[in-house]
Amino acid sequence: MLISKPRATDLTKAEPADEPLPVIGAEEIEPRFRAVVGRGGERRGIRLERIYWDGLGRMSSAGKMTTADLVQYTASQMPESGNLASLLRVLSLKWALRRLDAVEDIASMTNLNAVIQASPSPAILLTHDKKIQYFNDPFLSMLRQRLPMGDTAQLTKSLRFSVDTQIEQAITTLNLNRGKTLNTGFSIGVGTQSMRGQINLALAPTHEKSMLIGYISRY
Numbered sequence: 001m002l003i004s005k006p007r008a009t010d011l012t013k014a015e016p017a018d019e020p021l022p023v024i025g026a027e028e029i030e031p032r033f034r035a036v037v038g039r040g041g042e043r044r045g046i047r048l049e050r051i052y053w054d055g056l057g058r059m060s061s062a063g064k065m066t067t068a069d070l071v072q073y074t075a076s077q078m079p080e081s082g083n084l085a086s087l088l089r090v091l092s093l094k095w096a097l098r099r100l101d102a103v104e105d106i107a108s109m110t111n112l113n114a115v116i117q118a119s120p121s122p123a124i125l126l127t128h129d130k131k132i133q134y135f136n137d138p139f140l141s142m143l144r145q146r147l148p149m150g151d152t153a154q155l156t157k158s159l160r161f162s163v164d165t166q167i168e169q170a171i172t173t174l175n176l177n178r179g180k181t182l183n184t185g186f187s188i189g190v191g192t193q194s195m196r197g198q199i200n201l202a203l204a205p206t207h208e209k210s211m212l213i214g215y216i217s218r219y
Contacts (some may be wrong), residue, residue, distance in 0.1 A: 028050055032047065032053060034047075034053070036072075037068055047085060048089065052092045053067075055093070055095065055096055071084075103207065112125055112211075112213075113125070115213065117136050121216060122136065122138045122141075124213075124214045125212070125213055125214075126167065126214055127209065127211055128171065133211065139216070142219060147190045160190070162186065163184050163186045163199060163201070164184045165182065165201075170212060171203070171210045174203045182201045183198060183199070183200050184199060184201065185197070196219075198218040198219075199215065199216050200214065201213070
């Protein structure tokens with residue numbers, strides 16, 4: 001069987017567009033030797049790539065133990081025919097994937113919608129392209145009160161929403177000031193009617209494209 005070498009253009013097309021693959025340096029794939037000494041004084045020499053040592057270090061910190069203790073415990077669970085280095089690699093990756101699953105579940109769109117719906121004040125989820133992804137009942141009540149229209153579907157369909165700060169600028173500012181919020185003005189229009197107010201913006205806890213949660217503070 002002949003296997004053709006993929007062209008550079010083919011590799012580019014295969015790479016995810018929204019989430020580029022990480023660049024891997026030569027030093028990252030070079031196994032590093034470490035002598036690990038357990039509590040009983042047993043010494044083991046192990047060669048692992050740096051990323052696996054990093055993973056074991058994080059596991060150790062999360063478990064409130066030393067890396068040597070983790071290695072010793074793993075070795076005690078290893079079958080006689082097992083390979084300790086391979087087992088540590090699998091353990092490190094499995095732990096990381098379990099953590100990733102938990103984070104992705106927390107940062108899912110379903111949970112983001114729940115955060116919006118749980119707010120007692122008008123709240124929205126704004127996408128990076130200035131669209132309202134989700135809104136809650138208090139937001140809809142505000143619209144009905146300030147921009148009275150009989151048909152709710154028509155109200156939300158013809159809605160024009162903008163904030164005084166550019167969305168991209170707001171995302172950049174909040175990324176540079178983690179844990180902070182940004183207060184800015186907003187404008188809503190439906191037909192010939194319009195209203196203005198103030199909104200507090202915060203980065204949405206999502207692993208997808210950058211989004212903003214907006215809590216309307218005054219209208």
